[in-house]
Amino acid sequence: MKKLVLVGLLLCSLLSFSQQITMERGRFYWKGNQIDSRKARELFATNVKAAALYKQAKSKEAWGGFMLGLGVGLTVGDVAIGMFSAQNYPTAMTYAGVGSMAIAVPILTGRKKRYEEAVRIYNSEHPETLLGNQQSTIDLKVISNTNGFGLQIQF
Template sequence: MKQLFLIVAIFGFSISFAQKLEYTDGKIFQDGEQLSSFETKNLMKTDLKALHLFKKAKTKESLGGFLLGLGIGGTVADLAMGLTSDVKYPTALTYAGVGLMAISIPILSGRKKMVQESVDIYNAGLQEQKKTLGDNFELNIVNNSNGVGLRINF
């Protein structure tokens, strides 16, 4: 049982160091591997401010993309109706589509900056990666309902 605990502890220690995130070309990478939005949200759960900012940016992206698509779709549909029938073109649908496209521009702007800021906040919250026993370790005596013990942080 002690050997199993030791193996699990060593394995847990080896993967416990968080890796920094990189935001390039609209994608988030960790150790050169691209992360999905779901994986990024799971990583950012430890830093609530970064997670909130990331979710806010993704909400802006979804809402702005929906409005842009709705505007383009309405304009194209009205154009198709105007070309295939005797209806006078442009109608109110075209103007509504152009309006939706115009509204989506300020909504979509600033989302990349928000994602970059959330990644920067997350990376700033990470502890320094180079941990050695020589200068960065703590030895504490702890007491809880199970008894007294030693806790080593390194």
């Protein structure tokens, strides 16, 4: 029975270790595997500030992508109209497209900083504690007394 309890304790302690989120080239990785935005949102939900920063970054990404796409579409559309018709090129459509692309650039630049801040907050709240790591909070010792030998686990 003692062996079963010891094995159970060790297995439970291995499962309780948290993993940190890393971000490489705009993608999130957790436990060495790439995760999608739904899983990232679930992980960031453990901290209100990290979840808010992640949501702000996703919102900036959506609006910036929309403005950039709108700008490119308007500009390319006006170029096509100018090439295949007798209408003078650049019209107000081109200027609106270039303006939309100019607005999209500052919107898109702020999202990476918010993602990184959300990852930093999550990782500071969930320190990586793997076996053999110096941040490990579990101390396992072999002890003895007059009644015999035993294992002492301190959390």
